[in-house]
Amino acid sequence: MPRPSNCTYPITLSLDDGNYTSWRELFLVALGRYGLSAHVLGESTPSDIVPNSYWGRDDYTILSCLYGSVSVDLLNILEADFRNTPQGDLSISDYCAKLKALADSLGDVGQPISDETLVLTLLRGLNESYSHLHSFLPFQVSFPTFLQTQSAPIFEESQKKVDFKNAAGTALWACGQSVQPPPGGLQGTTSTNLQHILGF
Template identity: 35%
Template sequence: MLHAAEAKSLCQVAEHACQEEEVSRTYVVAQAQAMTAGIHTQAIGVLNIKVLVTIILDLVSLNYSKWRNLFLNTLGRYDLSDHVLTDVEVDADDVHWHRIDYTVRSWLYDTISTELLKVVMTPVSTACTIWIGLEDQLIGNKETRALHLDTQFHTFVQGDLSISYYCHKLKGMADALGDLDELVQDRTLVLSVLRGLNDKFANMVALLKCRKPFPSFINVCSDLLLEKLTMASKLGPSSTVLIATVPSLSAVAAPVRASALSTMVQHLLLATAPRVLQHQ
């Protein structure tokens, strides 16, 4: 009898512990849901998504990778990544989910070009189907796109482009190749930058390619921009002298205006003098 009583007592203790654990788990879930609901309310209140996603996605700018990272970062901030990364069947009566999905859809529409909007927007679109449609447009048919872009990347030269735009353009091509599963190593990117520089930077090419350890893309861009500023500063004094020796338009025009005004006054006096004499 004693053993039976002890066993019953132990069962009651275990049952009570399970009930407490279940209550605790329910409380944690409720807290998480309340927190998520609060975050979603903040997302609905975002009036201008372009403040958070500062890039407009289009077909020609090679900016898909940057746009995608910014957009996913914003979705993660509001716990909404599943709306574009997970295609699930949702109950039509789930008002909250649909309201949030409308919000994500509006963010997508506001951060893509008109051309892309016409392609991916349909009456039955969800945020996920729009996301997949954008992927198909920007990185679909990867092999063909990679072939053309790789050729462009390895033949691109600076020419008359500014050094900042030249580096930006090559980096965009490298990122776009990465989106097509053709990852461009940082060393390869640097070599492409050095290969395409114009003759003004010939000395920098000689210095940078021999540097140990081999510089990163960020370091090369910094060095090239600094060299550009150095070139500009060397041209500064001659430009200042030229500006100082060329008279301004206002300085030339002032005597002309004064002379013209004097002539006009003289003509006016001669024209009115006879009338004054007649009255006298």
């Protein structure tokens, strides 16, 4: 099956034009024309995926075609979203997943994000309560991976939730109630025994 020698398409994916549906259909047609549909739409990946294998060469062909059919403005917006997205109201897990998805999207269009950049972007975007992590995580003897880095704020977030529950239970007991808070704070407290704790 001949492979494309010219990856110029009549439609360039652009946010301004709102032409994703047309662009997608045309791109799928081009994949089918050159027998590359299974490479993108298939569920299995061969064991031999080195760059000089048939699969590897097809992969580079598709990436170059994809990259050539996406507007520069769209790539710039995607990269800006990745580098300037703060945690905000997201949980640590959701924030990490969002950053990873943006990084993967950039990689899919020929703009790979290194693991180190992913780590530094994560630390920069965390809320103020996690600012102390900036001081020591990047300066480990071995620079931490993204998975290693996200485990620290996830653990701290989980611990804060436990501390909050315990503090709430202790505060109720300190108000002069005769019933001590249940083990683990208010976790597992029903409406009935909560009324008893509050003296209702």
